[in-house]
Amino acid sequence: MTALEAAHFRASMLPHLDAAYTLARYLTRDADAAQDVVQDAYLRAYRAFADFKGGSARAWLLAIVRNCHRTWRDHRRREMLRRAPVAVAAEDGGEAEDALDLLVDGETPETILLRRSQADRVRGILELLPEPLREVLVLRELDELSYREISDVAGVPVGTVMSRLSRARRHFADLWERVAAGAEAVR
Known part of the structure; x- marks a missing residue:
């Protein structure tokens, strides 16, 4: 070169x-x-x-x-x-039957919420997502790539990117609510 x-x-x-x-x-x-x-x-x-x-x-x-x-x-x-x-x-x-089963070292959603900041909570929940969903969510929301660019990175059609992103957002929201509900139960 x-x-x-x-x-x-x-x-x-x-x-x-x-x-x-x-x-x-x-x-x-x-x-x-x-x-x-x-x-x-x-x-x-x-x-x-x-x-x-x-x-x-x-x-x-x-x-x-x-x-x-x-x-x-x-x-x-x-x-x-x-x-x-x-x-x-x-x-x-x-895959685990429940994404919360992926937590390590005996941590519970409650201890994570009590110990970490909101940014850490987001990272923790992102880590619970299956890889294909986590990948598109990170590329879109954190790296701000377009659907076309994500399609190029992941090597999948734009429609697949869109459906994965939709599922990732729903799954993330569900996990967020479950973790938050668990934290409320502790208080």
């Missing part, structure tokens, strides 16, 4: 670093892993920058972040299977 191309890459891609990290953070649910995913995504984007045909640099980069997350997730699952096949088999058996 020439110096001019490298400068064009920096000018096009670096403004989207925060959006890339935000998406990676919500997908991985781990700050250190998100940094690794973003670093890998930027390396891949740098290597493939000659193939970038224009359009939304943000959507192109976030699609790479999404693919890097999938690679990271698949690698992590393989490692977990190698180390503890029984524990992972239960985890991979499907």
Whole structure:
């Protein structure tokens, strides 16, 4: 890559670093892993920058972040299977019957509400959403991407983006109400 191309890459891609990290953070649910995913995504984007045909640099980069997350997730699952096949088999058996079952370390919605600020509550509920719903909600509401850009990032039709976003909003609102109702019961 020439110096001019490298400068064009920096000018096009670096403004989207925060959006890339935000998406990676919500997908991985781990700050250190998100940094690794973003670093890998930027390396891949740098290597493939000659193939970038224009359009939304943000959507192109976030699609790479999404693919890097999938690679990271698949690698992590393989490692977990190698180390503890029984524990992972239960985890991979499907989605939990209730999204609140995903809370860790014996935390209850009540303790989360008492301990965290409203922003932390939002993050916590976002983490409870299934990945496809969490992904579109983060891309639309936090990263403010258009439906078309989300479609490009996720590799799904715009109609699918719209239906996932609708389901994500309903699911988020339901979880918010359930958590809030649980907090009211504690008082």
